Amino acid sequence: xxxxxxxxxxxxxxxxxxxxxxxxxxxxxxxxxxxxxxxxxxxxxxxxxxxxxxxxxxxxxxxxxxxxxxxxxxxxxxxxxxxxxxxxxxxxxxxxxxxxxxxxxxxxxxxxxxxxxxxxxxxxxxxxxxxxxxxxxxxxxxxxxxxxxxxxxxxxxxxxxxxxxxxxxxxxxxxxxxxxxxxxxxxxxxxxxx
Numbered sequence: 001x002x003x004x005x006x007x008x009x010x011x012x013x014x015x016x017x018x019x020x021x022x023x024x025x026x027x028x029x030x031x032x033x034x035x036x037x038x039x040x041x042x043x044x045x046x047x048x049x050x051x052x053x054x055x056x057x058x059x060x061x062x063x064x065x066x067x068x069x070x071x072x073x074x075x076x077x078x079x080x081x082x083x084x085x086x087x088x089x090x091x092x093x094x095x096x097x098x099x100x101x102x103x104x105x106x107x108x109x110x111x112x113x114x115x116x117x118x119x120x121x122x123x124x125x126x127x128x129x130x131x132x133x134x135x136x137x138x139x140x141x142x143x144x145x146x147x148x149x150x151x152x153x154x155x156x157x158x159x160x161x162x163x164x165x166x167x168x169x170x171x172x173x174x175x176x177x178x179x180x181x182x183x184x185x186x187x188x189x190x191x192x193x194x
Contacts, residue, residue, distance in 0.1 A: 017132040019074030021190030026070040027183035033062045034176025041169030052165055053107060057096030059172065060114065064089025081125040085118055105157050108164055112153030115171070119146025133189055138182035142175050149175075 020027070037059040044051070068086030071079040092114045096107075122143030130136045149171045153164075 017129050017189065019079065020070070020129065021186045023070050023073045024183045024186035024190060026066050026073070027179050027186065030063050030066045030070075031176040031179030031181075031183060033059060033066070034172045034179060036176075038169040038171070038173030038176060041165050041172065052168075053096055053100050056107070056111065056168065057093045057100075059093075060089045060096060061093025062089075064091070064093060081121045081128070085121050085125075088114060088117060088121075108153050108157040111168065112150045112157065114150070115146045115153065116150030119143040119148075119150060122146060133185070135185050136182075138178050138185060142178035142182065145171065145175055145178065 037055060040055060041052075064086045066086075067082050067089055071083035071086060074082070092110070095110070120143065123140055124143075126136045126139035126143060129139075149167070153167070
């Protein structure tokens with residue numbers, strides 16, 4: 001007979017949820033930044049590619065900074081996925097500012113790859129806390145949306161600049177709204193835990 005193995009995590013996962021709940025406002029800021037970026041993309045649909053590049057670079061950089069801050073303030077080993085999202089966001093933002101003359105096709109591929117990887121890590125993070133919080137689907141859905149958006153851009157990178165702006169704007173608004181919803185859920189969890 002085979003003995004049951006202990007499959008519990010090597011460190012308490014409750015610390016991760018508590019850290020997320022204490023820093024719910026950082027997720028809220030990430031969500032608000034996404035919504036603002038999306039609204040700006042719709043308000044200025046005729047912006048030049050250079051403006052789109054700078055808007056996207058600013059969004060990716062802010063999202064990365066807020067994710068890193070949330071990972072640092074959490075202080076547990078479980079936060080690696082959030083730190084990685086932050087590093088990827090900062091790298092995406094910096095590369096966008098360093099090479100603003102990228103063609104629309106290269107930018108589309110870059111945005112698609114970043115969104116795909118970003119979404120995968122959002123889903124991983126949500127799965128890590130799914131047993132500790134109700135409605136973790138907010139974060140899973142935002143990650144799934146990022147994956148689908150990234151795949152769509154990678155499959156059709158030759159889309160027109162205006163269509164790309166609208167797709168990116170819609171994605172950012174929905175993604176931001178989902179993060180805001182998750183942040184507010186974390187805020188309620190943090191208040192209930194006190």
